[in-house]
Amino acid sequence: xxNGGPGAVPAGGLVAARxxxxxxxxxxxxxxxxxxxxxxxxxxxxxxxxxxxPAGEIWAHLASTVLPRYVANxxxxxxxxxxxxxTMGVTTAWLVTMCAFPGRRVFEWAMLLPLAMPAYxxxxxxxxxxxxxxxxxxxxxxxxxxxxxxYWFPVVRSLPGAAVMLGLVLYPYVYILSRAAFMEQxxxxxxxxxxxxxxxxxSFWRVALPxxxxxxxxxxxxxxxxxxxxxxxxxxFAVDTFTTGIYRTWIGLxxxxxxxxxxxxxxxxxxxxxxxxxxxxxxxxxxxxxxRYRALRRARLRPGLAALAFVACLMPVLLGFVVPAGxxxxxxxxxxxxxxxxxxxxxxxxxxxxxxxxxxxxGVLLAYAQRLSPGRATxxxxxxxxxxxxxxxxxMAVGVMLPFAWFDNRLDELMRSTFGVSTGLILSGxxxxxxxxxxxxxxxxxxxxxxxxxxxxxPNMDRAARSLGxxxxxxxxxxHLPMIxxxxxxxxxxxxxxxxxxxxxxxxxRPFGFNTLAVKAFEMASDERLAEAAAPALAIVVAGIVPVIxxxxxxxxxxxxxxxxx
Amino acid sequence: xxxxxxxxxxxxxxxxxxxLGIDLAVRDGEILCLLGPSGSGKSTxxxxxxxxxxxxxxxxxxxxxxxxxxxxxxxxxxxxxxxVFQDYALFPHLTVLDxxxxxxxxxxxxxxxxxxxxxxxxxxxxxxxxxxxHALSGGEQQRVALARALAPKPHLMLMDEPFxxxxxxxxxxxxxxxxxxxxxxxxxxxxxxxDPEEAMLTADRIALMRAGRVVQVGxxxxxxxxxxxxxxARFFSQVNEIRGAxxxxxxxxxxxxxxxxxxxxxxxxxxxxxxxxxxxxxxxxDGGVEATVLSSRSMGAETVTRLSLADGTVLTARMRExxxxxxxxxxxTVASDEAFVFPAP
Numbered sequence: 051x052x053n054g055g056p057g058a059v060p061a062g063g064l065v066a067a068r069x070x071x072x073x074x075x076x077x078x079x080x081x082x083x084x085x086x087x088x089x090x091x092x093x094x095x096x097x098x099x100x101x102x103x104p105a106g107e108i109w110a111h112l113a114s115t116v117l118p119r120y121v122a123n124x125x126x127x128x129x130x131x132x133x134x135x136x137t138m139g140v141t142t143a144w145l146v147t148m149c150a151f152p153g154r155r156v157f158e159w160a161m162l163l164p165l166a167m168p169a170y171x172x173x174x175x176x177x178x179x180x181x182x183x184x185x186x187x188x189x190x191x192x193x194x195x196x197x198x199x200x201y202w203f204p205v206v207r208s209l210p211g212a213a214v215m216l217g218l219v220l221y222p223y224v225y226i227l228s229r230a231a232f233m234e235q236x237x238x239x240x241x242x243x244x245x246x247x248x249x250x251x252x253s254f255w256r257v258a259l260p261x262x263x264x265x266x267x268x269x270x271x272x273x274x275x276x277x278x279x280x281x282x283x284x285x286x287f288a289v290d291t292f293t294t295g296i297y298r299t300w301i302g303l304x305x306x307x308x309x310x311x312x313x314x315x316x317x318x319x320x321x322x323x324x325x326x327x328x329x330x331x332x333x334x335x336x337x338x339x340x341x342r343y344r345a346l347r348r349a350r351l352r353p354g355l356a357a358l359a360f361v362a363c364l365m366p367v368l369l370g371f372v373v374p375a376g377x378x379x380x381x382x383x384x385x386x387x388x389x390x391x392x393x394x395x396x397x398x399x400x401x402x403x404x405x406x407x408x409x410x411x412x413g414v415l416l417a418y419a420q421r422l423s424p425g426r427a428t429x430x431x432x433x434x435x436x437x438x439x440x441x442x443x444x445x446m447a448v449g450v451m452l453p454f455a456w457f458d459n460r461l462d463e464l465m466r467s468t469f470g471v472s473t474g475l476i477l478s479g480x481x482x483x484x485x486x487x488x489x490x491x492x493x494x495x496x497x498x499x500x501x502x503x504x505x506x507x508x509p510n511m512d513r514a515a516r517s518l519g520x521x522x523x524x525x526x527x528x529x530h531l532p533m534i535x536x537x538x539x540x541x542x543x544x545x546x547x548x549x550x551x552x553x554x555x556x557x558x559x560r561p562f563g564f565n566t567l568a569v570k571a572f573e574m575a576s577d578e579r580l581a582e583a584a585a586p587a588l589a590i591v592v593a594g595i596v597p598v599i600x601x602x603x604x605x606x607x608x609x610x611x612x613x614x615x616x
Numbered sequence: 617x618x619x620x621x622x623x624x625x626x627x628x629x630x631x632x633x634x635x636l637g638i639d640l641a642v643r644d645g646e647i648l649c650l651l652g653p654s655g656s657g658k659s660t661x662x663x664x665x666x667x668x669x670x671x672x673x674x675x676x677x678x679x680x681x682x683x684x685x686x687x688x689x690x691x692x693x694x695x696x697x698x699x700v701f702q703d704y705a706l707f708p709h710l711t712v713l714d715x716x717x718x719x720x721x722x723x724x725x726x727x728x729x730x731x732x733x734x735x736x737x738x739x740x741x742x743x744x745x746x747x748x749x750h751a752l753s754g755g756e757q758q759r760v761a762l763a764r765a766l767a768p769k770p771h772l773m774l775m776d777e778p779f780x781x782x783x784x785x786x787x788x789x790x791x792x793x794x795x796x797x798x799x800x801x802x803x804x805x806x807x808x809x810x811d812p813e814e815a816m817l818t819a820d821r822i823a824l825m826r827a828g829r830v831v832q833v834g835x836x837x838x839x840x841x842x843x844x845x846x847x848x849a850r851f852f853s854q855v856n857e858i859r860g861a862x863x864x865x866x867x868x869x870x871x872x873x874x875x876x877x878x879x880x881x882x883x884x885x886x887x888x889x890x891x892x893x894x895x896x897x898x899x900x901x902d903g904g905v906e907a908t909v910l911s912s913r914s915m916g917a918e919t920v921t922r923l924s925l926a927d928g929t930v931l932t933a934r935m936r937e938x939x940x941x942x943x944x945x946x947x948x949t950v951a952s953d954e955a956f957v958f959p960a961p
Binding site for chain 1: 666667668669691692693694695696697698699701703705706707708709718719721764765768774
C-alpha cells in the first residue's frame with residue numbers, strides 16, 4: 051500500500067490504477083484531424099486536379115495568346131529577383147556576422163525590417179516618388195532647368211522596376227537563412243582553411259559560401275515563391291504574369307476553366323520551388339560542421355572598409371523600409387482619412403482575428419493528432435494542406451471558388467427539384483469562403499509553430515506527470531498549456547499579420563462591398579490616389595513589424611555559440 | 617633550434633586577460649602537451665601559435681623566424697602550421713580526398729591528388745577517398761583531419777583536444793595511431809588537453825597552465841613525482857592532505873614525520889603534506905598508526921580503500937591488495953619520501 055494506509059484502497063484498486071485504454075478517444079482525434087486536414091487540402095487538390103482534366107482547346111488558345119508572355123515575364127522577374135536577393139542578402143549577412151563596424155548590432159535586426167513592407171505597397175510608394183510628377187523628377191527638373199525630353203529617367207512601372215521592388219522586400223529571406231548558416235558554420239572550418247594557406251577572401255569563396263549554399267538556396271526558393279505568387283506589384287505595374295493572368299481570365303473574362311489551367315501551371319512552378327527548398331534544407335544537415343561553437347572573433351574593418359560595409363547594409367534598409375515608410379507617413383499625415391477608414395480597420399481586424407483563431411485551433415488539433423496517434427493518412431493530409439502556404443493567393447482563390455460554387459449549385463439544384471426553392475449561392479461570395487481560403491493558405495504557419503512548441507514537451511515529461519499522479523486533463527492544463535501558450539500566441543500573430551497583408555485572394559473572394567485595408571490601399575493606388583492609400587498601407591506596415599520582432603527575438607535566442615566557450 | 621618559442625607572450629580577450637607573459641619552447645620533433653583546467657589559457661596559446669589570435673605583448677618564433685611581435689602577427693595562411701580541432705572541422709562540401717588536397721598548393725592537379733592519396737593511405741583510409749565526411753565515423757573523421765593537416769608538411773602541428781570527441785574505447789587506438797604517424801613524420805606537435813592521463817600518455821613533455829601562466833614544464837614523470845606546487849600535485853591525482861607546523865625542518869603529524877626538502881618553509885609556519893593514494897599502505901596491527909576501514913572497493917587491478925584515523929581524518933589509499941572488510945582495523949604505512957610538503961594556503 052503506497053498511500054492511505056491499510057484498508058484505504060478498495061478491492062480492485064490496483065486494477066483501476068492501470069492506465070485506461072485510450073485508443074477510442076485518440077482514434078476520434080485522428081479521424082477529426084484527417085477530415086480537417088483533408089478539407090484544408092481541397093483547394094490545392096482541386097487546382098492540381100485541373101491538370102488531369104482534358105482541356106485541349108483552352109490550352110491551344112492560351113499557348114497561342116498569352117502563355118509565352120506569362121512564362122517569359124515570370125521567368126525574367128524571378129531571375130532578376132534571384133540576383134538581387136542573393137547579392138543583398140548574402141553580402142549583408144556576411145558583413146553583419148563576420149565583421150565589426152559601426153552600427154553592426156543595429157543592422158543585425160534592422161536588415162529584417164523590409165519584411166514588414168508588402169511589395170505592392172513599396173511599389174506604389176516608389177511610383178509616387180519617382181514618377182514624372184513625383185518629387186525626385188520634379189526636383190531634378192527644377193534644379194537643372196530640364197524639360198520633359200531633356201533627360202532619361204528609369205521607368206519605375208516596368209518589369210525591372212517590379213523586380214527591384216520585390217528584391218527590396220524579399221532579400222531578408224536570403225539574409226536570415228544565410229546569416230544563420232554563417233553563424234552555424236563552425237568557425238573552426240574557416241580557421242582551418244586559414245592555416246591551410248588560404249587568405250580571408252579565398253576562405254570565404256571556397257569554404258564559407260559553399261557551406262552556406264543549402265541555406266542560401268532555401269532562402270532564394272522562398273523569395274522566388276513569393277515572387278511568382280506576387281499579384282499586387284505586377285498588376286500595379288501592368289506586367290503580365292501568371293497571377294495577373296489568372297485574375298484577368300477569371301474576373302475580367304469569366305473563363306474559369308482557363309484560369310484554373312493557368313493556376314495549375316503556376317502551382318506546379320511553386321511546387322518545384324518547394325521541392326528545391328525541402329531538398330536543400332535536407333542537404334544542410336550534411337553541411338553541418340560541428341556541435342561545438344566558439345564565439346566569433348569579428349574582423350575589425352579599417353575605416354574605409356567599415357564605411358563601405360556600413361553603406362552596403364544601410365542601402366537595403368533605407369530603400370526597402372525607411373524611405374517608403376517615411377513617404378507613406380508623409381502622405382498619411384497630409385491627407386484626411388478616408389471616410390470609412392475605421393469601418394475598414396474594423397472589418398480587417400475581424401477577419402484577421404477570426405482567421406488567426408481558426409488557424410491556431412486547427413493547428414492545435416493537427417499537432418495533437420500527430421503526437422498522440424501518428425498515422426499515415428493524417429500525415430499525408432497535413433502535408434498536402436501545408437502546401438497551401440506556398441500556393442499564391444490568386445491560385446488559392448481559384449481553388450476555393452471552384453468547389454464552393456460546385457457545392458452551392460448542387461445544393462440549389464437539389465432544393466429546387468425536391469422543394470421547388472432556390473437557395474442561390476449560400477457559401478461562395480461570403481466571408482466563410484474568404485476565411486476558408488485564409489485558413490487553407492496560412493494553416494502551415496500555425497501548424498508548424500504549434501508543432502515545434504509542442505515538441506518542447508517531451509514524451510518523458512508526459513510520463514513524469516502521469517507517474518506523479520496527474521490525469522491527462524490536468525497534464526494538458528498544468529504542463530502543455532503553460533509550455534505551448536507562447537507558441538500559440540506567436541502562431542496567431544503570424545497568421546493575423548499575413549491575413550492583413552493578403553491581397554489577391556481577398557480581392558477575388560471577398561463578398562460584395564466588403565473591404566480590407568489591403569484591398570482599399572490597392573484600389574486607391576490603382577486609381578492614382580496614392581496619398582489616400584497611405585493610411586491603410588501604413589496600418590499594414592505597422593502590423594507587419596510584429597512578426598519581424600518575433601523573428602529577430604527568436605533568432606537572438608537560438609544563436610549557437612552565444613556564450614563564450616573558452 | 618626550437619621549433620616554436622613563446623617569449624613573454626601576453627594576450628587578452630574583451631572579457632579579460634588570458635595569457636600573462638608566457639615563456640615556453642617546443643623542441644624540434646617534440647610532442648608537447650599544454651595541460652590545464654578550462655580557462656587556463658591553453659587553447660589561446662595554441663591559437664596564438666596558429667596566428668588565429670594576436671598577442672598583445674611578447675614574441676612568437678617558428679623555426680627561428682619571428683611570426684608575431686609587438687602586437688603584429690603573420691596571418692595563419694602564411695605560417696605553414698597544421699591545425700586539428702576537437703570537432704575536426706572537415707569541409708562537409710568536399711570529398712575526403714579534396715579535403716586533404718585543400719591545403720596543397722604550388723603543384724599540379726595530378727601531383728596534388730597523388731600526394732593526398734599517399735597520406736590518405738598512411739592513415740589507413742585509402743578506400744575512402746571519394747566519400748563525404750558525413751559518411752565517416754568519428755575515428756575516421758579524426759584521421760582525415762590529421763591527414764589534411766599533415767599533407768602540406770607543416771613546420772608545426774597544433775591539435776586542440778584532438779581525442780576528446782571519441783568514445784573511450786576508440787580513443788586509445790586512435791591516439792596510438794596518431795602518435796605513430798606524428799613520430800614517423802617527425803612533426804613538432806603542440807597538443808592541448810584538459811585530461812592529465814591523456815597528457816601523460818601522449819606527451820614528451822607537459823606544460824601545465826593555470827590562469828594564463830605556465831606553472832611547470834617537464835616530462836610527465838617529473839611533473840607527477842616532483843610537482844613544484846600543490847596545484848601541480850593535485851592536478852594529476854586525488855591526494856590526501858594533512859596539515860602541520862614546521863619544527864626544525866620537519867613536520868610532525870599523526871601519521872608520521874615529514875622532511876621539509878627546500879627552504880620555502882621556515883620554522884613555525886603551517887605546512888600541508890600531500891600524499892598520493894599509492895603512498896599509503898597497511899600491515900597487520902602491531903602498534904603503528906591505527907585506522908578503521910570505511911570502505912574498500914576493488915577497481916580490478918587496484919583496490920581503493922577509505923580509512924579513518926582516530927581523530928576523524930579520512931585518507932584514501934590505492935594498492936594492489938584485495939579489498940578489506942568494512943570496519944576492520946589496520947596499521948598504516950606511509951611512504952614519507954613520496955610526500956610533497958608545501959606551505960599551507
